[in-house]
Amino acid sequence: xxxxxxxxxxxxxxxxxxxxxxxxxxxxxxxxxxxxxxxxxxxxxxxxxxxxxxxxxxxxxxxxxxxxxxxxxxxxxxxxxxxxxxxxxxxxxxxxxxxxxxxxxxxxxxxxxxxxxxxxxxxxxxxxxxxxxxxxxxxxxxxxxxxxxxxxxxxxxxxxxxxxxxxxxxxxxx
Amino acid sequence: xxxxxxxxxxxxxxxxxxxxxxxxxxxxxxxxxxxxxxxxxxxxxxxxxxxxxxxxxxxxxxxxxxxxxxxxxxxxxxxxxxxxxxxxxxxxxxxxxxxxxxxxxxxxxxxxxxxxxxxxxxxxxxxxxxxxxxxxxxxxxxxxxxxxxxxxxxxxxxxxxxxxxxxxxxxxxxxxxxxxxxxxxxxxxxxxxxxxxxxxxxxxxxxxxxxxxxxxxxxxxxxxxxxxxxxxxxxxxxxxxxxxxxxxxxxxxxxxxxxxxxxxxxxxxxxxxxxxxxxxxxxxxxxxxxxxxxxxxxxxxxxxxxxxxxxxxxxxxxxxxxxxxxxxxxxxxxxxxxxxxxxxxxxxxxxxxxxxxxxxxxxxxxxxxxxxxxxxxxxxxxxxxxxxxxxxxxxxxxxxxxxxxxxxxxxxxxxxxxxxxxxxxxxxxxxxxxxxxxxxxxxxxxxxxxxxxxxxxxxxxxxxxxxxxxxxxxxxxxxxxxxxxxxxxxxxxxxxxxxxxxxxxxxxxxxxxxxxxxxxxxxxxxxxxxxxxxxxxxxxxxxxxxxxxxxxxxxxxxxxxxxxxxxxxxxxxxxxxxxxxxxxxxxxxxxxxxxxxxxxxxxxxxxxxxxxxxxxxxxxxxxxxxxxxxxxxxxxxxxxxxxxxxxxxxxxxxxxxxxxxxxxxxxxxxxxxxxxxxxxxxxxxxxxxxxxxxxxxxxxxxxxxxxxxxxxxxxxxxxxxxxxxxxxxxxxxxxxxxxxxxxxxxxxxxxxxxxxxxxxxxxxxxxxx
Ligand code: SF4
Ligand code: SF4
Ligand code: SF4
Ligand code: SF4
Ligand code: FES
Ligand code: FES
Numbered sequence: 034x035x036x037x038x039x040x041x042x043x044x045x046x047x048x049x050x051x052x053x054x055x056x057x058x059x060x061x062x063x064x065x066x067x068x069x070x071x072x073x074x075x076x077x078x079x080x081x082x083x084x085x086x087x088x089x090x091x092x093x094x095x096x097x098x099x100x101x102x103x104x105x106x107x108x109x110x111x112x113x114x115x116x117x118x119x120x121x122x123x124x125x126x127x128x129x130x131x132x133x134x135x136x137x138x139x140x141x142x143x144x145x146x147x148x149x150x151x152x153x154x155x156x157x158x159x160x161x162x163x164x165x166x167x168x169x170x171x172x173x174x175x176x177x178x179x180x181x182x183x184x185x186x187x188x189x190x191x192x193x194x195x196x197x198x199x200x201x202x203x204x205x206x207x
Numbered sequence: 208x209x210x211x212x213x214x215x216x217x218x219x220x221x222x223x224x225x226x227x228x229x230x231x232x233x234x235x236x237x238x239x240x241x242x243x244x245x246x247x248x249x250x251x252x253x254x255x256x257x258x259x260x261x262x263x264x265x266x267x268x269x270x271x272x273x274x275x276x277x278x279x280x281x282x283x284x285x286x287x288x289x290x291x292x293x294x295x296x297x298x299x300x301x302x303x304x305x306x307x308x309x310x311x312x313x314x315x316x317x318x319x320x321x322x323x324x325x326x327x328x329x330x331x332x333x334x335x336x337x338x339x340x341x342x343x344x345x346x347x348x349x350x351x352x353x354x355x356x357x358x359x360x361x362x363x364x365x366x367x368x369x370x371x372x373x374x375x376x377x378x379x380x381x382x383x384x385x386x387x388x389x390x391x392x393x394x395x396x397x398x399x400x401x402x403x404x405x406x407x408x409x410x411x412x413x414x415x416x417x418x419x420x421x422x423x424x425x426x427x428x429x430x431x432x433x434x435x436x437x438x439x440x441x442x443x444x445x446x447x448x449x450x451x452x453x454x455x456x457x458x459x460x461x462x463x464x465x466x467x468x469x470x471x472x473x474x475x476x477x478x479x480x481x482x483x484x485x486x487x488x489x490x491x492x493x494x495x496x497x498x499x500x501x502x503x504x505x506x507x508x509x510x511x512x513x514x515x516x517x518x519x520x521x522x523x524x525x526x527x528x529x530x531x532x533x534x535x536x537x538x539x540x541x542x543x544x545x546x547x548x549x550x551x552x553x554x555x556x557x558x559x560x561x562x563x564x565x566x567x568x569x570x571x572x573x574x575x576x577x578x579x580x581x582x583x584x585x586x587x588x589x590x591x592x593x594x595x596x597x598x599x600x601x602x603x604x605x606x607x608x609x610x611x612x613x614x615x616x617x618x619x620x621x622x623x624x625x626x627x628x629x630x631x632x633x634x635x636x637x638x639x640x641x642x643x644x645x646x647x648x649x650x651x652x653x654x655x656x657x658x659x660x661x662x663x664x665x666x667x668x669x670x671x672x673x674x675x676x677x678x679x680x681x682x683x684x685x686x687x688x689x690x691x692x693x694x695x696x697x698x699x700x701x702x703x704x705x706x707x708x709x710x711x712x713x714x715x716x717x718x719x720x721x722x723x724x725x726x727x728x729x730x731x732x733x734x735x736x737x738x739x740x741x742x743x744x745x746x747x748x749x750x751x752x753x754x755x756x757x758x759x760x761x762x763x764x765x766x767x768x769x770x771x772x773x774x775x776x777x778x779x780x781x782x783x784x785x786x787x788x789x790x791x792x793x794x795x796x797x798x799x800x801x802x803x804x805x806x807x808x809x810x811x812x813x814x815x816x817x818x819x820x821x822x823x824x825x826x827x828x829x830x831x832x833x834x835x836x837x838x839x840x841x842x843x844x845x846x847x848x849x850x851x852x853x854x855x856x857x858x859x860x861x862x863x864x865x866x867x868x869x870x871x872x873x874x875x876x877x878x879x880x881x882x883x884x885x886x887x888x889x890x891x892x893x894x895x896x897x898x899x900x901x902x903x904x905x906x907x908x909x910x911x912x913x914x915x916x917x918x919x920x921x922x923x924x925x926x927x928x929x930x931x932x933x934x935x936x937x938x939x940x941x942x943x944x945x946x947x948x949x950x951x952x953x954x955x956x957x958x959x960x961x962x963x964x965x966x967x968x969x970x971x972x973x974x975x976x
Contacts, residue, residue: 072956080967084412084413095411096398098412112967
């Protein structure tokens with residue numbers, strides 16, 4: 034059964050309304066989103082197994098569910114890392130070099146935005162304006178704003194977190 | 208009648224749900240389109256078809272705007288053309304456009320006509336779509352000669368991991384045709400758009416392979432894609448064909464009309480025929496779409512006749528081989544010779560084979576593997592003369608509900624499945640009894656996983672509208688009775704119905720259930736079962752098919768053939784038993800797919816096939832025959848419709864058509880009535896015999912099940928060639944099927960959370976340690 038939702042890159046919402054194309058299974062979409070929300074609440078993210086499970090429950094293909102899920106920004110598909118890093122790419126931060134900061138982080142952690150490191154210590158995301166434009170480029174580490182990031186201050190910030198984690202790990206071993 | 212003006216032309220049309228685009232096309236007015244496709248519902252995505260309509264604000268897309276009486280439409284004003292060029296320019300920013308705006312394009316096309324094999328497509332010259340590209344057509348129509356913006360390459364990895372076709376989404380223009388055909392037409396939903404806005408791309412859930420996303424490799428997405436993004440790996444670089452010929456695929460009983468691309472007198476590729484071409488209407492399955500060239504061009508095809516001399520099989524001339532065979536056949540004692548044909552022969556070949564056995568050699572021992580199922584269908588329908596129930600698949604539109612029994616038809620009859628899905632999508636109830644894979648889980652209104660013997664009880668009770676139905680819950684039973692209680696039904700029945708205790712009773716219950724105006728679709732698994740049964744290739748049958756017990760039929764045949772052995776003989780299983788006891792002297796076998804087990808003791812085996820098989824090593828004589836793309840003849844499909852096979856490719860070596868070999872042998876033996884010159888002569892002769900079947904139960908036999916090495920009842924073969932053994936991609940796909948067909952989960956969300964978190968924790972530990 035089709036969800037009748039094919040996100041259309043060319044189409045404005047207005048022309049979508051005008052369209053003669055049938056949107057027959059819109060209700061199903063309404064059914065999918067609350068279920069996805071429930072899943073995200075329980076897991077903290079949407080694991081692949083849950084999409085397959087939901088597919089089986091609703092008799093809708095996994096691809097369609099995943100398609101709907103990725104259309105909305107508020108679903109994530111990787112477990113949040115112990116430390117969540119969000120790089121601002123709002124206008125001010127973009128102009129201020131946010132992309133470079135993101136690339137550096139991507140390289141250092143070995144993951145793309147939206148992913149979590151294998152040891153689950155870090156997850157990386159891009160966000161739009163976090164309201165700290167005066168401090169562009171801004172990075173959020175565990176919901177704390179760090180402004181005017183440079184390559185050097187970024188390195189320092191992460192090194193600090195790594196050291197603290199190591200110490201904590203040792204402490205718990207003893 | 209309503210009237211519309213397009214570019215000043217007055218056009219009359221019927222208002223019923225037509226769009227401006229429909230009306231324009233009907234009257235030959237070209238409006239460029241990218242996302243629109245004849246088979247798909249309007250999408251309104253690409254904006255390439257925008258028009259101006261008097262009194263309407265903005266630029267509505269012609270493909271989604273209803274045509275109304277009195278409308279005045281303009282399709283190509285300066286304003287529109289500028290807009291369209293702008294849209295296209297934006298599109299070309301991310302499309303390999305080097306060749307489209309190259310000044311040398313014309314000369315390049317003329318002097319370098321073959322495609323350049325390339326890992327990455329940089330422009331039309333290196334694109335497998337270079338001969339027919341809808342995107343380029345539109346670019347040319349718009350007259351774009353230069354780029355307005357600097358182009359960028361999307362840098363997406365080309366996906367080559369899955370069987371059969373490559374996906375290069377660097378060429379993708381996001382028209383969604385592939386997704387729509389897969390979702391809405393094939394009912395598979397193996398692909399989707401993920402993300403949104405600039406990041407939108409075609410993908411699967413979590414980027415899993417197509418094998419795991421439920422793809423059937425039907426190729427429908429390739430056939431609708433307007434760019435070179437999706438291409439069969441095998442035929443990507445073969446270049447322009449010398450010709451394109453339409454003929455019939457015989458790898459299952461659908462009989463798809465197929466467009467074969469021919470180059471160097473060989474089949475290089477196969478695509479579905481036109482949308483309006485019945486029975487498949489522009490669709491095919493993995494076998495027909497991707498496997499035919501490798502199958503028919505196999506280097507190990509038998510190229511010349513062979514005789515066993517001093518233990519070795521050596522190539523000889525046809526004259527010598529046929530001389531030897533006719534001598535053997537003449538000298539044999541008729542009751543001790545067996546004739547085994549193939550359900551993948553033409554009906555004509557099966558008929559001449561039958562005639563050679565009964566009239567030439569005077570032996571009644573004729574059969575073919577898989578004959579039980581078509582024989583069952585014919586015998587049971589004869590009881591009340593219900594043959595009119597076997598209808599064209601388009602009749603699915605007329606029925607009120609559909610029931611499937613005896614096999615997962617999505618697997619072995621993908622094109623039938625496509626037609627069923629069309630109805631299911633519109634809300635027609637589908638009942639599935641027995642096996643169900645992922646598609647049927649989603650499509651079915653009620654699924655009862657009853658197997659084997661219990662099917663019979665279920666069907667009989669259901670036909671009596673009783674709510675006591677074994678294997679079902681109370682609500683299911685109620686639903687079943689409610690659905691089947693009204694109107695007329697369509698029955699899809701597969702060969703596993705033979706597993707019920709009295710298959711005849713089960714089948715008749717189904718026919719009753721469907722009602723007088725209902726329909727029956729027998730899903731023959733192998734190919735031309737219906738045609739070979741028409742030739743009567745069973746020991747208790749005569750051409751027509753007729754029963755040997757019907758006097759008039761027998762008399763008619765005696766007159767036509769001038770005599771022959773028209774009594775009952777041995778069937779496949781009995782031949783095997785006799786052979787084991789050493790009571791069979793000779794076997795003429797034309798189907799290498801039959802297991803040779805039990806036949807080892809036969810002194811003389813004549814093996815005729817396009818392909819070597821285990822039988823080659825046992826045979827005294829080997830005769831090379833042609834495949835379905837090299838012969839002429841008739842194929843009767845599951846709708847009992849005759850479809851023509853045409854010789855469109857050259858057979859290797861000196862291989863001959865099966866019927867030519869049989870007819871020549873008939874002449875050499877000295878029997879009259881073997882002077883057929885063409886397959887049409889034979890068809891004409893065969894058409895004189897009509898159905899005349901003695902009412903009576905089917906002898907219970909165990910010969911229906913095709914031997915399968917894998918534990919998978921779908922393991923396609925063609926005359927001794929095991930297709931997945933020859934085509935690795937197909938084997939990979941078939942192997943993955945059981946993994947995909949897992950039953951629906953009955954876990955609760957909390958159970959799922961527990962399970963996943965546990966698995967997750969143990970995985971995380973592995974990473975850390
Ligand atoms: S898809 Fe069409 S336009 Fe694009 S490179 Fe291939 S042939 Fe050229
Ligand atoms: S090959 Fe068929 S099933 Fe697979 S993605 Fe394409 S349309 Fe869907
Ligand atoms: S792959 Fe082809 S059919 Fe699919 S969206 Fe892209 S261009 Fe369209
Ligand atoms: S559905 Fe049957 S006839 Fe059609 S392409 Fe597939 S194997 Fe050939
Ligand atoms: S743009 Fe980054 S904080 Fe506003
Ligand atoms: S064809 Fe009309 S919008 Fe694409």
